[in-house]
Amino acid sequence: MSFKSIIRDLKDMKNGFGSMSRREFDGMHWRSRTKTFIAPDVAPSEPIEQGQWANLPPELLLDIIRRVEDSEAAWPARKAVIFCASVCKSWRTIAKEIVKTPEECGRLTFPISLKQPGPRDAPIQCFIKRDRTNSTYHLYFGLIPSEDENDKLLLAAKKIRRTTSKDFVISLVANDFSRSSNTYVGKLRSNLLGTKFTICDSQPPNAAAVQHANKHSRRFSAKQISPKIPACNYNVATISYELVLRTRGPRRMHCVMQSIPVSAIQEGGTAPTPTEFPQHLDKKSSSSKGKDPIISFSSPNLSAEPTPGAHDALFLKNKAPRWHEQLQCWCLNFKGRVTVASVKNFQLVADVDPSVDLPAEEKDKVILQFGKIGKDIFTMDYRYPLSAFQAFAICLSSFDTKPVCE
Incomplete structure (x- = not known):
C-alpha cells in the first residue's frame, strides 16, 4: 500500500480514530466545511482513546509522516499533513516535530504558522477578498482566486463600528468573530479619524512579556485573570498615517513593530516565533463585561510620531512612489502582482537609523506589499520578519477611509 493510499484511508476509516464520536472529531482539528484548519497544537479538552494507528512502530511512523510532509508542498494537497496530525496524540507529536516554521521551509501548515515570521528569501503570496455587504475581509493563500472556489482560507476579519x-x-474562521472563541487571534483598532491603528494579539510575543505585563500592569486585578491565560489583548504594533491637508498625494504610513526587535533584520538576528496557541480561556474567571484590557510592552513615547533609533523596535515605512509623466500618476514596481491603480496600494520597507549596520539590499527589501487586482480583490505578499497575522492587520488599516490623509 502506498503512503498516499494510507492518508486517503485515514479520512474514512472509522477504526483509525479509535472510538471517537462524530462530535469529538468535529471539535478536533479540521473543519473541511469552512475550508479552514483549527489548531492541532491545542490538545482536546477530553482525552482521546488511542486507536490501532497509534501502535505503529515509531521508526515507521516517523518515515510515513516525513514522506507525506516532503511530498505535499502546497494547498490543498498539504491538508494530508493535517490529517496525519489529527489521527492521535503520537501522530500529532511527531508531525509537529517534523513540520518546520515558514521561515525555514516557506510553507503554511498548522494555524500557528500564521503567527510565525515568513521566509527570508521569497515572500509568501496571498490575496484578500472584501465583502462590502457584511464588512468582512478574507485572507486566502495563493496567487489569485481560483475558479473552483477551493481557495485556502487563512484568516478572516470583520469591521465593527x-x-x-x-x-x-480577526479570526481563524469566517463565521465566528467572538473574542471568547478559541478561533480569535487578534484585532486591529483605529481612532476616530482612521489615522492611528493598534494591532492587538490574543497571545503575548514571548513568555518574558507575560511576566513584565503581570508585574507592571494596574488595569485589572489578579482575580480577573484566568490561571491559563490573561483575558486581554497584547499591543504588538502601531500604525500611523501622516495628515495631508493642503497637498494631495499618496498616503504616507509608518509602522512600529513593538514585538519585533530591529536586530531581527540584521545578520544573525531572530524574530519572536511562537510554537503553539495558548490554552482556552477559563469561562468562570474571564471577564465578559466592557472592553478587553490592552497590555502594551512599549515605551510611553510610542503614541507620538515614530522616530527611528528611539528604541530597539523595528520601524517600517511605505516606499515612496515615483511620478510617471506619461501616465500622470504615482507608480511603484509591484513586479506584476498589482494591476489596478489605487490609493490603498503600498510597499513597506525597513526604516532604520543610518548608524545601524545593515546591508543596502536589506534596507531596500520589500517586507510587505499590498495592492488591488480587481473589484474587491487585493494581493498581499509578506516575508520575514512579519507574520501572516501582522501583515493582514497592516493591510486592513489601508481599507479604512482616511479623508485627511489623501
Missing part, C-alpha cells in the same frame, strides 16, 4: 473607533476582529 464603535462610537469613537473601529475594530477589525
Whole structure:
C-alpha cells in the first residue's frame, strides 16, 4: 500500500480514530466545511482513546509522516499533513516535530504558522477578498482566486463600528468573530479619524512579556485573570498615517513593530516565533463585561510620531512612489502582482537609523506589499520578519477611509 493510499484511508476509516464520536472529531482539528484548519497544537479538552494507528512502530511512523510532509508542498494537497496530525496524540507529536516554521521551509501548515515570521528569501503570496455587504475581509493563500472556489482560507476579519473607533476582529474562521472563541487571534483598532491603528494579539510575543505585563500592569486585578491565560489583548504594533491637508498625494504610513526587535533584520538576528496557541480561556474567571484590557510592552513615547533609533523596535515605512509623466500618476514596481491603480496600494520597507549596520539590499527589501487586482480583490505578499497575522492587520488599516490623509 502506498503512503498516499494510507492518508486517503485515514479520512474514512472509522477504526483509525479509535472510538471517537462524530462530535469529538468535529471539535478536533479540521473543519473541511469552512475550508479552514483549527489548531492541532491545542490538545482536546477530553482525552482521546488511542486507536490501532497509534501502535505503529515509531521508526515507521516517523518515515510515513516525513514522506507525506516532503511530498505535499502546497494547498490543498498539504491538508494530508493535517490529517496525519489529527489521527492521535503520537501522530500529532511527531508531525509537529517534523513540520518546520515558514521561515525555514516557506510553507503554511498548522494555524500557528500564521503567527510565525515568513521566509527570508521569497515572500509568501496571498490575496484578500472584501465583502462590502457584511464588512468582512478574507485572507486566502495563493496567487489569485481560483475558479473552483477551493481557495485556502487563512484568516478572516470583520469591521465593527464603535462610537469613537473601529475594530477589525480577526479570526481563524469566517463565521465566528467572538473574542471568547478559541478561533480569535487578534484585532486591529483605529481612532476616530482612521489615522492611528493598534494591532492587538490574543497571545503575548514571548513568555518574558507575560511576566513584565503581570508585574507592571494596574488595569485589572489578579482575580480577573484566568490561571491559563490573561483575558486581554497584547499591543504588538502601531500604525500611523501622516495628515495631508493642503497637498494631495499618496498616503504616507509608518509602522512600529513593538514585538519585533530591529536586530531581527540584521545578520544573525531572530524574530519572536511562537510554537503553539495558548490554552482556552477559563469561562468562570474571564471577564465578559466592557472592553478587553490592552497590555502594551512599549515605551510611553510610542503614541507620538515614530522616530527611528528611539528604541530597539523595528520601524517600517511605505516606499515612496515615483511620478510617471506619461501616465500622470504615482507608480511603484509591484513586479506584476498589482494591476489596478489605487490609493490603498503600498510597499513597506525597513526604516532604520543610518548608524545601524545593515546591508543596502536589506534596507531596500520589500517586507510587505499590498495592492488591488480587481473589484474587491487585493494581493498581499509578506516575508520575514512579519507574520501572516501582522501583515493582514497592516493591510486592513489601508481599507479604512482616511479623508485627511489623501
